[in-house]
Amino acid sequence: MHVTMIFPGIALPGFDSFMKKPTIDANFIDHGLASLSAAAKAAGHSVDLIDLRMLRDWTHFREEVRRRTTKVWALTSWSLHYPDVVRAIRILKEEKEDAIVILGGVHATIKTSQVMANRLIDHIITQEGEISFVKLLGALAERKQPDRLIVGEGPALDEIPWVDRDLFDMSGELATPMVPGMPTPFVTTNAGRGCPFKCNFCQPAERAVFGNRVKMRSQENVIGELQYLKERFKFNSWMAHDDLFFINHRWSREFCVQYKAAGFTEPYICQMRADLMCRYPDVVKQMAESGLAWAMIGFESGSQRILDLFEKETTVEENLKAAAICKEYGIKVWANIMFGAPTETRAEVMETVRMVWKIKPDHLSSSYFTPTPGSGMAEEVERKGLTMVDPFNGSNRTPNEAKMKDTDYEWLTKAIALAYDGGSEERLIALGQLPMQSQETLCASH
Template sequence: MAKVVLIYPGIGNGLGFNNDSGERSQTWPHPGLALISALLKQHGHRVELIDLRKLSGWEMFEAQCAERNGDGEKVVFGITVLTVNFGIARECASRLKKVVPNAWLVAGGPHPTLMTQQMQETGLFDTLVQAEGEVVMLEIADAIERGECPPAGIVKGKPVANLDDLPFFDRDLFDVVEEPVLNILPRPFLTLVSGRGCLYHCTFCQPAERLMFGGVRNRSVESVIAEIKLLQRSHGLKSTMFQDDCLTQDRDWVLKFCDALETEGISLEWCCQARADIICANEDMVARMHQCGLRALSIGFESGSDRILKFLGKQTTAELNLRAAEICHRHGIRMIGNFMMGIPTETEAEVWQTVDLIKKVRPYVYLISFFAPTPGSGLYTYCERNGLMRDDTDFDNYSRSPSGEKIKGVDYALLRRAYREALRVGEKLSIEEMRRRLKEEMELRPRRVLVMRSVRSDQFNELLDDLAQCFDGLVIDAIVQRGVLDEVNHDRINGEIHPVDQQFLNADRIPEELYAHLRTIDYDAVVIPCLATYQHGYEQPHRIAERILNGTAGRRVFINENREPHPEFHHAIEGAA
């Protein structure tokens, strides 16, 4: 039996150690590591995990590496590397080699596959696995068990032809409680993967994705149904998100899956990714999916410009985007809309076409990305050839988050203006209408409220002004992150202000003595500022409010930057808690 220690370095893009960002995906296990662990355990090997998201810093990482090495036994360490985590992974490797000099370190994932030379030049990794790594990791562990030297250098992964031959994910590897991708999905929630690969040719993704996974392969419907049944017995599974690139690309598989859910009497709410053109060509399939538990589709609309959509290789148009949205609205399916700005050659007019598309599509949630070139993709090559690459050899800013500057030649001041405008889905209500909705629809006539800073400081300050205008004599207390105290309007916080040492609000890191103090105050409401699209998770502020109100008559009230109270969101999140 060999001992394998897997490392998940998922703290790039500014998330940091012990992160409390509230991002739902930060509560999800890494599917690749969970599958490798399951396969190794199936063959009798011992597997442990170091999850950087759970650590306090590098000293703790080094201590865990030394501890896992035991009494000098030969240990295999394996790390998965996304491009945005390259700098983190390199630091992991350097520190690991310092405290465990005899460690055999294997790196796999997209970055070793697509940027092999850069990984090799670090001199820190004993084996670099290109493409799929499950079989290679098993061969390495088997070699260690036999007392042999594992394969070194660059090793080409061996794709598994029949995905049904692989075990189900090891759900015990990660110490996480998965949060639903949307609050409308009930807990317990777990993520699933039913296949690999994508048939399409988007230039911001391909051919990198095909280099990683090769051809399209699906697990059988029977295999997926068996896993769902197992998870319902073991975890009480009620909802899931399929992490496949495009579950709907195989119509026959989807319809067979729906039939199986119905035949087996499985109650499950779910969501998956889809394309606008597939939705338009298969409305009957979409209706059937909804009939069998589909609650939301994540759709890559990307742009409102036909020229940009063609440049991206999307094989869609702005008209198809709108038709797909209409179909989703018609069948009661929530949309997670994905949009992109800052694409090479994109004009100012085309940026605003995308903003206009967002408002017409009216998604339940939407995510706006600033384009960042993915190594191995067609647009990465385009950016290299046209001198658009920035000097960021660690790729620290290469996530698609709408912050930072990703490539040269883009007006990011324009993008930030467009982004702020896109967040305002509707017109801002008048103070009178906001007051009416709070009083009549939510029956709220508060004397004292607690407001949490769960949005940007300028939006937070606007809400403080609005509340003060809505209710004469209102006493406003606030919870504010200590690092932004100088940004908030202290004149409007005419009650108590409570600084907390957090970047993102997290219920478990509010001091108990503060909870105890706040429970002594008779709050009529805890107000949580949010975005009109619920673009970010508000579970943590909700849980803070829940602990403060603790069964009292006080209300949790979500108000967005358009001054709209959100009773639907309010009830949904209460029901999910």
């Protein structure tokens, strides 16, 4: 059976962005779709892709649909992408009345009832898709009547094929390192799925998709894929694209041993947590010696109250110490910082700015707190009527849109600018003394 996959990832980069914008959103492959494609091909199906980022506009998409004879179409969707997915499916059904549309991914898992309400979607696969997607294709090929809602079976990660690197045009990812300066060609891979922590701006969405148990591929499996990628793409740096790569210190120690034993010296970047880095500085050192060049750390806030509010289970002290550990071992720091948490005071924002100054990150990635669908904090702010985010349209975490009522975004923008430019204590104190905007002014400006 042939299936056409659709990657809807234009929410941030827009149409016609692939290889035209230098951002990861415009160029990275989607591992979820690429993994489903690999599983489908291994079962004897054929797969092609429409990547919206490579098209001019929706008319171009309509033309791409029209010129295909495909019967079965498969889409994935983060919440961020769902409005575009809905539009794509509408066009698809206008052009191909008998098209069978399958939707999976994060949004289908955490907002299942919203997705079920769209009668243009024929089958919905929640959670992990590799096993269930292949079974569904088999059932459709045999003209059976599979269920509309299918709860995906979680695969053993070493038993599924490596993601299909022929589905997406790899040239975008190869030319787009996660941070400028990492040598190209650049590739991404995932070593595992899931996260045991409970940060409530993220969980329980992560657990809803991947379950309660963290699954890691074996080190041999990951190294084997890296060897394949080295041979095929001659990469010079790479990213462990896991939501959290350093979870298990034993796994990480053995990975470093095997990475070096395989002759790799290529630098890599990954997500880490400050508390684990402080608990296992020797593992961080070992990772640095193996090639870890950049640590992306979710410091989030310089206020302990806000860290506790987020159930981050880290301390401000650990944040500072983790950054110092990175400096000691020559690892560059990518600092993820969140501004505009619910109930966050100006004094707490100023503490965060001061923490950023102390950390002196090599890259500062700031975002506004966004009530991400499926997260505990999103439910809480929705219940309290604090969110300004449209549940259908608004999962963009970048700091250029207002997200919450009662937040003075103009003031916050100035505070973030001080965090970026180093600022001075005098300027920060002066900023803290600016008059608060009245709620009427806030409503008028946003």
